[in-house]
Amino acid sequence: MTAQVITVTSGKGGVGKTTAVANLAVALASNGSRVVCIDGDIGLRNLDVILGLENRIVYDIVDVIEGRCRLKQAMIKDKRLPNLHLIPAAQTRDKNAVSASDMTRLTKDLRAECDFILIDSPAGIERGFKNAIAPADRVLVVTNPEVSAVRDADRVIGILEAEDKGPGALIINRLNPSLVRRQEMLSADDVLDLLAIELIGIVPEDEGVLIGSNRGAPVALDPKSKAGEAFRNIARRLKGEEVPFLDLESGSSLWERIQKLAGRR
Amino acid sequence: MNETNSLIQIKGLRDGLLVSLSDAPWDEQLSALLSRVDAQPSFFQGARLALDVASQVLKVDDLVALRDHLSERGIFLWAVISESPTTQQTAQLLGLATRISKPRPEETRQFAVEDLGEETALFLDRTLRSGMRIEFPGHVVILGDVNPGAEIVAEGNVIVWGRLRGMVHAGAKGNRQAVVCALEFSPMQLRIADEASAAMSPQTQSKPQIARINQFGNLQAENWSPA
Numbered sequence: 001m002t003a004q005v006i007t008v009t010s011g012k013g014g015v016g017k018t019t020a021v022a023n024l025a026v027a028l029a030s031n032g033s034r035v036v037c038i039d040g041d042i043g044l045r046n047l048d049v050i051l052g053l054e055n056r057i058v059y060d061i062v063d064v065i066e067g068r069c070r071l072k073q074a075m076i077k078d079k080r081l082p083n084l085h086l087i088p089a090a091q092t093r094d095k096n097a098v099s100a101s102d103m104t105r106l107t108k109d110l111r112a113e114c115d116f117i118l119i120d121s122p123a124g125i126e127r128g129f130k131n132a133i134a135p136a137d138r139v140l141v142v143t144n145p146e147v148s149a150v151r152d153a154d155r156v157i158g159i160l161e162a163e164d165k166g167p168g169a170l171i172i173n174r175l176n177p178s179l180v181r182r183q184e185m186l187s188a189d190d191v192l193d194l195l196a197i198e199l200i201g202i203v204p205e206d207e208g209v210l211i212g213s214n215r216g217a218p219v220a221l222d223p224k225s226k227a228g229e230a231f232r233n234i235a236r237r238l239k240g241e242e243v244p245f246l247d248l249e250s251g252s253s254l255w256e257r258i259q260k261l262a263g264r265r
Numbered sequence: 266m267n268e269t270n271s272l273i274q275i276k277g278l279r280d281g282l283l284v285s286l287s288d289a290p291w292d293e294q295l296s297a298l299l300s301r302v303d304a305q306p307s308f309f310q311g312a313r314l315a316l317d318v319a320s321q322v323l324k325v326d327d328l329v330a331l332r333d334h335l336s337e338r339g340i341f342l343w344a345v346i347s348e349s350p351t352t353q354q355t356a357q358l359l360g361l362a363t364r365i366s367k368p369r370p371e372e373t374r375q376f377a378v379e380d381l382g383e384e385t386a387l388f389l390d391r392t393l394r395s396g397m398r399i400e401f402p403g404h405v406v407i408l409g410d411v412n413p414g415a416e417i418v419a420e421g422n423v424i425v426w427g428r429l430r431g432m433v434h435a436g437a438k439g440n441r442q443a444v445v446c447a448l449e450f451s452p453m454q455l456r457i458a459d460e461a462s463a464a465m466s467p468q469t470q471s472k473p474q475i476a477r478i479n480q481f482g483n484l485q486a487e488n489w490s491p492a
Contacts (some may be wrong), residue, residue, distance in 0.1 A: 005435075098325060129327060130325070131327070134326075151395050151413055151414050152395070153414070154394045154395040154396075154412050154414060155394060155395040155396040155414065157394055158358070158394035158395065158396055158397055159325065159358065159396075162324070162325060162351070162354055162358055163324055163325055163326075163353055163392075164324070194410075194412060194413075196392060196410070
């Protein structure tokens with residue numbers, strides 16, 4: 001049994017890559033999978049903070065690559081989920097400390113030990129991004145329903161296609177159903193229409209996500225959160241389950257829902 | 266050394282050096298090229314280099330690494346010429362030229378392009394995404410969408426069998442008879458010859474449209490109807 005390497009990327013910054021990695025990691029791990037997250041954003045590490053593991057860092061990914069420690073020593077075990085580990089980024093180095101072949105070698109060593117390896121890509125389409133996608137078996141592209149984010153996602157998908165990494169699967173993050181209803185936000189259909197790739201999840205806007213990130217407790221751990229449920233569903237889809245998409249329209253009026261059902265929207 | 270030299274040929278061009286590689290494995294080619302450069306650093310220093318990679322399929326990483334290696338040696342890589350569409354696309358992604366002013370001497374297909382001029386068409390069976398740019402000295406036909414942020418520059422007509430939402434410049438060398446048509450016509454910007462117009466009539470209902478320069482010399486798009 002060998003692990004699947006999944007890289008989460010976006011092009012644009014601030015759309016929720018790191019949040020997605022943290023939430024998918026805890027969702028997969030609480031479902032029984034063995035998960036290792038790798039923070040690929042060297043020099044600007046965040047994933048440890050969102051997972052609430054910052055104070056446990058001793059060694060980081062650059063230490064592993066440069067041979068100052070063994071791989072196991074850099075893997076931080078999560079305090080809640082014993083089958084979730086994090087390999088943190090180095091905060092005091094930059095992206096040039098790591099190469100694409102280093103990433104491939106690192107994931108190769110990890111593949112036998114776990115079920116999923118999640119790599120958090122830095123924003124942009126430069127070296128750090130190239131390093132993060134190099135070992136990927138599958139790429140998840142995160143975007144917000146926002147014109148500039150969608151444009152960047154389109155560019156990233158073009159590069160993934162050119163690199164033979166497939167078009168990737170799409171996560172639409174921070175969708176606000178009431179803004180969409182008032183036609184003040186791109187709908188999931190608008191985004192899909194342009195990007196034309198497989199959709200793997202729609203995560204609604206939810207202030208719980210921010211609160212969870214600040215507390216180091218990803219929202220996917222909260223059984224009542226709608227965003228958490230969306231992330232848990234994506235995790236199940238990654239495992240190959242067929243999971244229906246959440247009904248994010250539940251706040252809309254009965255009449256609008258009937259119209260939608262009748263396909264007359 | 267003799268063996269490595271036979272892998273690569275170097276010629277002077279009006280606008281730089283043309284280095285032609287063979288179909289040997291890329292790693293060998295690369296090290297042959299670099300050792301050649303390192304053998305005569307003063308000859309190559311500051312050169313503009315166009316690379317003919319024949320049918321090699323190169324990924325972004327390969328070309329980025331090559332460009333880095335060359336720039337460390339004071340050489341500017343400006344063009345990659347290839348028969349492989351993948352490599353051409355990779356080069357375009359990196360903003361490198363994929364054609365040089367002289368045709369490939371041994372390529373009869375290129376002569377055909379010269380002879381036929383605008384009557385040649387480039388057919389692309391894919392969606393053009395943001396950041397992709399197609400330049401062609403004839404007509405361009407796209408079977409797919411042209412997304413916002415993608416660009417097409419053609420000397421002839423441009424036909425998009427799909428949604429046109431990027432930038433198109435038809436008749437780029439001044440042909441005012443050139444037309445642009447699309448199944449769903451909402452280009453970010455449209456140019457024909459030297460006329461330009463920003464986002465024309467955003468389409469709510471998607472009807473095929475055709476744009477041309479009308480008798481008053483203005484760009485105009487209208488619904489397409491069978492003649």
